Amino acid sequence: LAKTTQPISMDSYEGQEVNITCSHNNIATNDYITWYQQFPSQGPRFIIQGYKTKVTNEVASLFIPADRKSSTLSLPRVSLSDTAVYYCLVGAVGTNAGKSTFGDGTTLTVKP
């Protein structure tokens, strides 16, 4: 199972771009990389998922280098409401993949 490592916390200011990196050195060939966002007193929610190169949606971008041993979640022009914990999750399909555990999470604090 791919273990993930993320920074414990990050600070930013409104309007800045924030990049959160997740390391997953033993990622398997079939594994995808998924990011979740958790606001205080809520359950995590899906943000973005990718396998390689770059994925973009209305919320964020996900950059995955060719070796796939890390990934970077990019949040453009953050606002105070982006203050949350961000989790990186690596895994694929099947029973064993269901054991994929969330990383320890990165607490992002956006300041005015």
Place this chain on the structure above:
Amino acid sequence: DTAVSQTPKYLVTQMGNDKSIKCEQNLGHDTMYWYKQDSKKFLKIMFSYNNKELIINETVPNRFSPKSPDKAHLNLHINSLELGDSAVYFCASSQRVGALYEQYFGPGTRLTVT
């Protein structure tokens, strides 16, 4: 309509008591999960069911017993509660088994054992 719901939202109880948390999903998903989140925000999977069958049973004290009466429900019963059981418990569901599939989380149940 709430996709994944849990009851109760808050649970305060004394050591040694037995309590249950209920979870229901109306998404038609095959797979459901229980997670425990401690005060440091670490999110740890406890159990997973696929089509009412237990497929993941992490290292969890046997005081914790999940039960899935049907695909839409996954309940968690905890016997002889201990102080260390205090945490937020999240139920989640996904279309199929595996991290590839988006997991939908409930609002959580904050359990406080005194």
